[in-house]
Amino acid sequence: MSAFDLSGLTASFGGERVLGPLALRVQPGEKVALVGKSGAGKSTLIRLIHERVGRASALVPQELGLVNALPVFHNVFMGRLDRHATWYSLLTLVRPFRADREAVRALLADLHLAEKLWTPAAALSGGQRQRVAIARALYRGAPLLLADEPVSALDGPMAHQVMALLRDRFETSVIALHDVDLALAYCNRIVGIQDGGIALDAGADRLSASDIMSLY
Numbered sequence: 735m736s737a738f739d740l741s742g743l744t745a746s747f748g749g750e751r752v753l754g755p756l757a758l759r760v761q762p763g764e765k766v767a768l769v770g771k772s773g774a775g776k777s778t779l780i781r782l783i784h785e786r787v788g789r790a791s792a793l794v795p796q797e798l799g800l801v802n803a804l805p806v807f808h809n810v811f812m813g814r815l816d817r818h819a820t821w822y823s824l825l826t827l828v829r830p831f832r833a834d835r836e837a838v839r840a841l842l843a844d845l846h847l848a849e850k851l852w853t854p855a856a857a858l859s860g861g862q863r864q865r866v867a868i869a870r871a872l873y874r875g876a877p878l879l880l881a882d883e884p885v886s887a888l889d890g891p892m893a894h895q896v897m898a899l900l901r902d903r904f905e906t907s908v909i910a911l912h913d914v915d916l917a918l919a920y921c922n923r924i925v926g927i928q929d930g931g932i933a934l935d936a937g938a939d940r941l942s943a944s945d946i947m948s949l950y
């Protein structure tokens with residue numbers, strides 16, 4: 735059994751191939767860091783995997799996808815929008831149910847954001863917005879996380895805390911990361927993307943930061 739086993743992954747823009755064709759098989763329990771220089775194709779690969787795996791995954795896109803006019807609660811609640819009947823979601827827009835309020839509040843507490851439950855997303859800092867997108871992914875309750883630079887706006891200690899949380903709460907993950915030290919500390923498999931292909935694929939315990947830096 736694998737978390738996913740995909741082949742024929744390709745992407746082109748304006749007739750120019752930027753990724754693939756490549757294949758990626760990820761086993762349950764693997765924490766995969768996607769590394770590689772800017773423009774290598776990491777975000778494109780995350781998007782392609784999400785398109786194929788769909789609802790079985792929780793996505794943290796680089797642009798976060800928050801609704802600015804809505805409070806933090808509702809942005810997090812959206813992580814499970816496809817699991818609720820329309821009437822339930824509409825009622826929640828006006829008056830959230832207590833059990834949902836408490837579940838979201840607990841997740842936000844883990845991310846040091848509990849006091850922002852009713853703050854509109856527009857009024858948050860970059861790092862707070864990033865943590866709301868992470869809370870939405872956690873709230874989804876999917877076993878597979880697909881995340882694109884999920885801690886890029888967080889300070890050092892907070893980035894470590896959040897990476898540890900993601901490692902512990904998701905069975906399997908694929909995370910695009912610029913920070914090579916975070917990749918080695920919190921992931922057990924490193925996949926390096928170069929020129930639209932996989933140039934490195936090895937266990938984190940077999941690699942050092944300098945091995946990964948050869949991709950840059």
Ligand SMILES: Nc1ncnc2c1ncn2[C@@H]1O[C@H](COP(=O)(O)OP(=O)(O)OP(=O)(O)O)[C@@H](O)[C@H]1O
Pocket residue numbers: 747748752770771772773774775776777778779
């Ligand atoms: N919508 C688009 N239109 C045209 N080209 C695109 C588009 N999205 C991505 N590309 C191109 O595809 C290539 C891969 O981009 P991608 O965003 O996947 O890289 P990345 O490794 O995630 O970079 P970064 O680390 O800077 O986020 C780049 O050359 C980029 O210019």
